Amino acid sequence: MISALIHLVIYIIVIGLIAWLLLWAIEAVALPEPFNKVARVIIIVVSVLIVVLLLLQILGISGGELPKLTSG
Secondary structure, eight states: OHHHHHHHHHHHHHHHHHHHHHHHHHHHHTOOHHHHHHHHHHHHHHHHHHHHHHHHHHHTSOOOSSOOOSOO
16 A cells, blocks of 8 residues: 555656646747647646546546556
């Protein structure tokens, strides 16, 4: 169980870094206003959904297509 929690923390950190990098890239490219907001919302929603699925998986509620955190 401890190893699953460590893996979960690592996954959350990686997802956060990737989301931050994508959000930063959107600002650096300077997309026009409607596309900027849509892209930011999509990145945040996808990141949150991945984290929620990982949390559900560690609780044993969802199988999903994400990497297995537990051996069960």
